[in-house]
Amino acid sequence: MRQLFATCLLTLHAGMLLAQxxxxxxxxxxxxxxxxxxxxxxxxxxxxVAPPLAGNVGRHAGNPEGRNYLARVPLVGMVGTITVxxxxxxxxxxxxxxxxxxxxxxxxxxxxLRDFNGxxxxxxxxxDFVAGVRQSGGTPNETHKQRxxxxxxxxx
Ligand code: HEC
Numbered sequence: 001m002r003q004l005f006a007t008c009l010l011t012l013h014a015g016m017l018l019a020q021x022x023x024x025x026x027x028x029x030x031x032x033x034x035x036x037x038x039x040x041x042x043x044x045x046x047x048x049v050a051p052p053l054a055g056n057v058g059r060h061a062g063n064p065e066g067r068n069y070l071a072r073v074p075l076v077g078m079v080g081t082i083t084v085x086x087x088x089x090x091x092x093x094x095x096x097x098x099x100x101x102x103x104x105x106x107x108x109x110x111x112x113l114r115d116f117n118g119x120x121x122x123x124x125x126x127x128d129f130v131a132g133v134r135q136s137g138g139t140p141n142e143t144h145k146q147r148x149x150x151x152x153x154x155x156x
Contacts, residue, residue, distance in 0.1 A: 027111025058117025083156035
């Protein structure tokens with residue numbers, strides 16, 4: 001009985017630690033639910049499946065066009081071949097997550113930029129900013145074209 005009680009306490013404790021982790025890093029829970037299957041736990045991506053986000057997408061956080069793109073990708077999705085670090089990702093689409101709220105999109109993009117790319121200034125990444133990008137609409141194909149026009153080179 002005593003042992004069972006101890007096991008229960010341990011399990012409870014582990015559960016609380018997990019919850020704390022998710023709370024301590026805003027957006028981590030959303031990433032784990034919606035993005036991790038393709039982009040992998042540390043955002044390292046998987047050749048043939050999805051590009052890395054770590055050490056990749058942070059380069060777009062410093063200018064208005066790039067910021068717009070970073071919110072548009074999860075809102076609208078993207079189709080078409082891209083190249084990251086010399087690896088081509090073709091035939092795989094980035095799905096749209098338009099069902100997520102503006103706050104959730106801001107939160108998960110913030111997590112990707114902060115935790116995987118070391119971006120410090122995320123003051124621009126508010127739910128209102130995401131709402132503006134959502135309002136301007138667009139198609140997955142247009143997102144791909146937008147990527148090709150970004151001021152900071154993407155590698156193709
Ligand atoms: C079903 C797999 C899949 C899921 C789930 C997924 N992605 Fe993607 N993601 C992709 C693919 C594939 C691409 C590249 C699309 C292309 O080549 O047009 C991509 C591209 C991206 C890019 C652009 C990368 C670049 O180099 O420009 C970002 C940012 C991104 N995803 C963020 C996310 C976020 C945030 C989530 C979770 C809300 C997510 N993805 C969920 C497959 C996925």
